[in-house]
Amino acid sequence: xxxxxxxxxxxxxxxxxxxxxxxxxxxxxxxxxxxxxxxxxxxxxxxxxxxxxxxxxxxxxxxxxxxxxxxxxxxxxxxxxxxxxxxxxxxxxxxxxxxxxxxxxxxxxxxxxxxxxxxxxxxxxxxxxxxxxxxxxxxxxxxxxxxxxxxxxxxxxxxxxxxxxxxxxxxxxxxxxxxxxxxxxxxxxxxxxxxxxxxxxxxxxxxxxxxxxxxxxxxxxxxxxxxxxxx
Numbered sequence: 001x002x003x004x005x006x007x008x009x010x011x012x013x014x015x016x017x018x019x020x021x022x023x024x025x026x027x028x029x030x031x032x033x034x035x036x037x038x039x040x041x042x043x044x045x046x047x048x049x050x051x052x053x054x055x056x057x058x059x060x061x062x063x064x065x066x067x068x069x070x071x072x073x074x075x076x077x078x079x080x081x082x083x084x085x086x087x088x089x090x091x092x093x094x095x096x097x098x099x100x101x102x103x104x105x106x107x108x109x110x111x112x113x114x115x116x117x118x119x120x121x122x123x124x125x126x127x128x129x130x131x132x133x134x135x136x137x138x139x140x141x142x143x144x145x146x147x148x149x150x151x152x153x154x155x156x157x158x159x160x161x162x163x164x165x166x167x168x169x170x171x172x173x174x175x176x177x178x179x180x181x182x183x184x185x186x187x188x189x190x191x192x193x194x195x196x197x198x199x200x201x202x203x204x205x206x207x208x209x210x211x212x213x214x215x216x217x218x219x220x221x222x223x224x225x226x227x228x229x230x231x
Contacts, residue, residue, distance in 0.1 A: 144175025
């Protein structure tokens with residue numbers, strides 16, 4: 001009986017660990033108690049989007065198994081690195097990777113700094129990811145960041161997902177889609193949030209036309225003055 005009880009405890013812990021990887025811990029606990037998870041408003045968060053440059057053409061030249069293996073290598077690399085930062089991985093959609101800071105746990109004014117450090121790390125790390133079926137090839141990342149308010153909540157019953165809503169999400173996605181290979185494209189709002197401690201090398205990109213937003217003044221995040229991420 002004692003052995004069975006220990007086995008049951010281990011299985012329960014494994015199930016809880018898996019659940020906490022799919023949903024924020026606080027949300028998972030409420031769902032387990034069959035409580036309704038209320039949507040929450042966040043005044044300021046920073047959101048990061050990235051995708052692989054030329055993914056469609058790369059995928060077209062691979063078998064389905066090779067595509068999955070390539071993405072798994074990339075995401076295992078990213079997932080292990082983002083643990084060093086105060087960020088929450090929201091989801092992956094195909095080759096797109098979405099991360100936020102400032103939610104589900106608020107962290108004051110740290111969110112832009114945490115996402116900026118993380119993004120520099122990921123852009124450096126992607127060059128080290130090996131593509132099993134293309135040993136000489138290297139992936140390139142296109143990244144975008146925006147800071148602003150958003151709403152977060154759980155959507156769905158059969159397969160509940162923690163989702164973010166609002167213009168901040170759309171603008172962060174636009175920063176990514178208008179970025180360039182191995183570049184981190186940031187909005188004016190993120191630029192201003194990063195100015196507070198003068199820790200970053202940032203270059204003005206200028207005004208660009210952004211679909212659904214019109215003209216926007218944007219910047220390139222080039223590096224952190226205090227440390228190197230080329231590890």
